[in-house]
Amino acid sequence: MKKHSKTLFAGMVGNVLEWYDFVVYGFLAVIIGELFFPSDDPMLSLLKSLGVFAVGFVMRPVGAILFGHIGDRYGRKKALTISIVMMAVSTTAIGLLPTYAQIGILAPTLLVILKLFQGLSVGGEYTTSVSFIVEHAPEGKRGLFGSVGILGAVVGILLGSASGAVITKVLPEDQLYAWGWRVLFFTGILLGLIGYYVRKNIDETPKFIELEYEELIDKQPVFDVFRKAFKEFLKTFSLSTFQAVGFYTIFVYIANHLTVFVKMPKSTALTINTISMVVLAVLIPFFGWLSDKIGRKPIILFSTGFTVLASYPLFRFISSGSVENALIGQIIFAVVVAGFMSILPTTLVEIFPTQIRNSGYSIGYNLPFAIFGGTAPLIATYLVKTTNNPGSPAFYLIAAAAVAFIAGLTLKETAKEPLK
Structure with missing residues (x-):
């Protein structure tokens, strides 16, 4: 049972982080817009901020191809380990970014680059984690185990909503703009470290080990899908x-x-x-x-x-x-x-x-x-x-x-x- 709990947590933690960031960025879109895309028109700042958010979606299929290939070619464990590090680093780095007032046009440029990396990691994180969990699942429990992947997403959303609600009630607006918004992104460090440690020390799935043993690894998995x-x-x-x-x-x-x-x-x-x-x-x-x-x-x-x-x-x-x-x-x-x-x-x-x-x-x-x-x-x-x-x-x-x-x-x- 302990082994299965570790497997489920390893698969779930990245989805919690992914969707936590999704909610936090949306929650802070107005603040991020004003700090990174200053304009006389607040609506224009908000639209630019949401435009950066959309960039992450564009990268999801690219991440799917990249991490799909890594997962099928080198193992689910390796793909999950790389994706959690990429996601945690890019989420934390957003919280460390200087604003437009501090470094000018470089600030929104770096924000876009970090959102691209986030989108890349997200494209492979969820689906690889589900493959990992289901391939580890005991007979007759694949449905239950597979549902944990999407449960991680919902937990991440609820965690993001709760964090946003708490910090906006606790901090006055000037402190929220000065430094408070950054705190929500620093959670990426904690979730990332925990996720990396667990995934680094988890076993590869029995199905992938079987493929390796029988020398049946597909060298062109993306091509062979079609x-x-x-x-x-x-x-x-x-x-x-x-x-x-x-x-x-x-x-x-x-x-x-x-x-x-x-x-x-x-x-x-x-x-x-x-x-x-x-x-x-x-x-x-x-x-x-x-x-x-x-x-x-x-x-x-x-x-x-x-x-x-x-x-x-x-x-x-x-x-x-x-x-x-x-x-x-x-x-x-x-x-x-x-x-x-x-x-x-x-x-x-x-x-x-x-x-x-x-x-x-x-x-x-x-x-x-x-x-x-x-x-x-x-x-x-x-x-x-x-x-x-x-x-x-x-x-x-x-x-x-x-x-x-x-x-x-x-x-x-x-x-x-x-x-x-």
Whole structure:
């Protein structure tokens, strides 16, 4: 049991750090905009700051190719060790950066470079960690173990939100701008050191050791994904599109939707979002466990099918102006999406053979996040503004869910099968 706990922690810690930074940067976007992109127009500073944030998304597919190759060619352990160091160093370095007032144009330039390195490490971190955890999982528990990867992401978001809320309450605004914002990035040192130590002292996965022993390591895993497993890649891309659109619409966009279009206080909208994310965190391991009992396919089809049918009425319900309706609606979304998010990691690991698993999963998962994930809040906002219909963001969610539902129909049930 101790060995499994160490394996789960080793896989989870990088995702906590990754998503912690994601939330912290978003939380501090206004401050970072003013310190690194000073302008007479505060909105312009904010847009530039968010533009730098988007740069990280562009690098995710590049990181997927790089770390996918390292994981399949040299081992999951090596890929995870490199990615946690890259992520921890770049996160901490942002906290150490001089501002525009101190070194001029070099400040935003260095910020962009560090966000590029973060995006690179993120592109391989999550998918490699899931491959690592699932390949270590005991028979009959792959769904439960795989769900820990996405649980790490949710824990990171909650940790980032809590840290941001505490520091903004404790520090006055002048101190927050002077040095307080840096403190949130220094957490990267602690998580990075712990993650590096654990990963350096963990065993390589039995499946990869088996490949090494039998001299079956694929020398061109990225190329062979498209040559040998293109159908699996398409399924991965289609299913991941729903996760990308679903997560960023439900847990990133809706808080802004409630503030901007429903005119709720920001604190109320964030409280609703936090409660729904706690529900998500609690349900993720449950659905992972359930998928080991009843299979992956029924849960995938239920989650995507329900989203197609219920998204529009739920969005209208959430937009009614009632705090209770908004809370109930987002919790329903959280329950439905939890089923899909919890078992997608294991499902995608199971459809690829070990030789090209890391590359196939990493590229097929990260491409939709780069294309559809980061743009989901923007598209949702555009839909409401152009249609004047508060339920219109549901159309984008429905389209992504329909694509995933069709892909789900083509899946072979893998819960009781041995890993390829």
